[in-house]
Amino acid sequence: MLTLSVIREKTEETIQRLKIRNIDADKMIACVIESDKKRRSLQNSLDNLQAELNATSRTIGGLILSQNNLAAEAARKRTGELKEEIREKSRLLREAEDELEKELLQIPNTPSFMVTPGRGAEDNVEVRSGGSMPQLPSSAMPHWELARICDIIDFDLGNKLTGAGFPVYKGMGSRLQRALINFFLDENARAGYIEVMPPLMVNEESGFGTGQLPDKEGQMYHVEVDNLYLIPTAEVPVTNIYRDVILDAKDFPVRNTAYTPCFRREAGSYGKDVRGLNRLHQFDKVEIVQIQHPDRSYETLEEMVTHVEGLVKKLGLPYRIMRLCGGDMGFTSAMTYDFEVFAGAQRRWLEVSSVSNFESFQANRLKLRFREEGSKKTVLAHTLNGSALALPRVVAALLENNQTGKGIHIPEVLHRYTGFDFIPFLSS
RNA sequence: GGAGAGAUGGCCGAGCGGUCUAAGGCGCACGCCUGGAGAGCGUGUGAUCGCCAAAAGCGGUUCGCGGGUUCGAAUCCCGCUCUCUCCGCCA
Numbered sequence: 367m368l369t370l371s372v373i374r375e376k377t378e379e380t381i382q383r384l385k386i387r388n389i390d391a392d393k394m395i396a397c398v399i400e401s402d403k404k405r406r407s408l409q410n411s412l413d414n415l416q417a418e419l420n421a422t423s424r425t426i427g428g429l430i431l432s433q434n435n436l437a438a439e440a441a442r443k444r445t446g447e448l449k450e451e452i453r454e455k456s457r458l459l460r461e462a463e464d465e466l467e468k469e470l471l472q473i474p475n476t477p478s479f480m481v482t483p484g485r486g487a488e489d490n491v492e493v494r495s496g497g498s499m500p501q502l503p504s505s506a507m508p509h510w511e512l513a514r515i516c517d518i519i520d521f522d523l524g525n526k527l528t529g530a531g532f533p534v535y536k537g538m539g540s541r542l543q544r545a546l547i548n549f550f551l552d553e554n555a556r557a558g559y560i561e562v563m564p565p566l567m568v569n570e571e572s573g574f575g576t577g578q579l580p581d582k583e584g585q586m587y588h589v590e591v592d593n594l595y596l597i598p599t600a601e602v603p604v605t606n607i608y609r610d611v612i613l614d615a616k617d618f619p620v621r622n623t624a625y626t627p628c629f630r631r632e633a634g635s636y637g638k639d640v641r642g643l644n645r646l647h648q649f650d651k652v653e654i655v656q657i658q659h660p661d662r663s664y665e666t667l668e669e670m671v672t673h674v675e676g677l678v679k680k681l682g683l684p685y686r687i688m689r690l691c692g693g694d695m696g697f698t699s700a701m702t703y704d705f706e707v708f709a710g711a712q713r714r715w716l717e718v719s720s721v722s723n724f725e726s727f728q729a730n731r732l733k734l735r736f737r738e739e740g741s742k743k744t745v746l747a748h749t750l751n752g753s754a755l756a757l758p759r760v761v762a763a764l765l766e767n768n769q770t771g772k773g774i775h776i777p778e779v780l781h782r783y784t785g786f787d788f789i790p791f792l793s794s
Numbered sequence: 795g796g797a798g799a800g801a802u803g804g805c806c807g808a809g810c811g812g813u814c815u816a817a818g819g820c821g822c823a824c825g826c827c828u829g830g831a832g833a834g835c836g837u838g839u840g841a842u843c844g845c846c847a848a849a850a851g852c853g854g855u856u857c858g859c860g861g862g863u864u865c866g867a868a869u870c871c872c873g874c875u876c877u878c879u880c881c882g883c884c885a
Binding site: 409413448449 | 855
């Protein structure tokens with residue numbers, strides 16, 4: 367949610383930034399300004415009525431004690447009138463507040479001026495790339511075939527237990543998952559991120575804090591009896607650790623990393639996009655989160671991108687880093703870099719990480735603030751997060767790119783975690 | 795799941811219809827004292843909204859959350875949430 371005072375004070379800048387998303391910002395912002403004016407005027411007159419009521423009430427006790435019954439009665443009558451007016455004004459104020467909130471919630475985050483305007487994925491900007499493209503024979507198999515003939519991932523079995531998009535990892539496949547999770551967590555810890563293990567379900571407040579609620583509840587699994595949501599990403603519980611928190615400037619940067627399964631309904635997805643590991647309802651991901659001073663959040667974003675790039679490099683995967691254009695960015699982000707790795711058999715780029723700066727958009731919902739040294743004023747912090755990394759597509763690319771006629775080579779950095787360096791095809 | 799107790803400022807804790815503008819303590823900040831520190835003494839001490847260009851100042855809200863009673867609620871009534879204790883169940 368954008369901050370009202372910023373919309374009020376930097377109206378033109380806000381509109382210009384929103385236009386990077388290719389949306390009609392003028393009307394949205396004009397509406398908000400109008401509603402805010404209305405709200406403030408109501409608030410002001412309500413405050414005055416309350417002040418008079420308080421003052422009058424305070425005199426009544428004294429008047430009764432001094433036996434001034436006539437004056438006491440008059441004062442009583444006045445408070446009665448005031449209360450009636452207050453009731454009405456409060457109702458109007460609440461309506462105005464609800465209206466304003468509704469309008470504010472519909473406005474996406476303002477992209478940074480560094481973000482390129484654009485409509486969709488075709489306008490994204492490739493920032494850099496690395497790794498070498500695999501040279502595979504035409505007989506190379508996609509990962510779902512490889513997973514089957516190595517017997518490391520069983521999609522049909524998952525289908526039986528739960529449904530499509532819930533694979534069962536077996537044997538070396540299961541071990542590979544664990545290895546990747548531990549590798550990522552260790553690398554993140556070395557870079558200064560403190561590991562946390564959050565709950566996998568969150569309440570409504572948390573869903574609201576990071577921007578999944580309202581409006582995007584269709585993407586989350588909802589446990590109705592207890593009104594809890596299965597997390598779509600560790601971003602939700604980890605960032606919400608800092609909901610309603612006031613930090614000191616010297617606490618920055620706050621860095622956390624967490625491994626969690628992630629649950630996404632992915633309603634409406636179909637076709638080759640969802641083949642094999644390309645899109646799942648449950649998948650594993652290691653997330654990094656930072657809370658940073660507004661002056662330094664973009665440096666931090668670059669630092670996080672470099673860190674994620676290091677992970678991809680160590681795994682030896684061919685990658686490219688895209689800076690998303692305005693039209694392709696998520697609702698809550700001010701700037702996002704996507705990491706894509708190339709899966710050699712499918713000959714497709716697969717997104718494995720998304721690293722974003724949310725500026726104060728989430729912090730405003732979370733009421734996540736900080737105080738400058740020696741200052742009394744609270745200021746909204748900036749939140750950032752990124753995948754480091756999401757597993758399924760990494761596994762897809764590893765399997766496809768490292769296949770030989772006999773099995774799959776495991777990258778060197780993982781050997782100490784897997785305990786093996788090669789997954790052989792089963793002799794049929 | 796059953797029974798009981800409770801939720802007060804950064805923390806502990808008093809208050810049980812007007813003097814709450816929330817006692818007292820701890821913590822923290824500043825000042826005095828000191829060669830320096832400590833002790834001691836003094837002063838201050840949250841969040842949030844509005845008025846104001848801003849600061850200062852003034853006003854509103856805030857004693858778990860939401861309603862109600864009352865001229866007036868931390869205090870009385872109703873509902874909800876959470877915590878603790880005991881019992882039950884259980885990895």
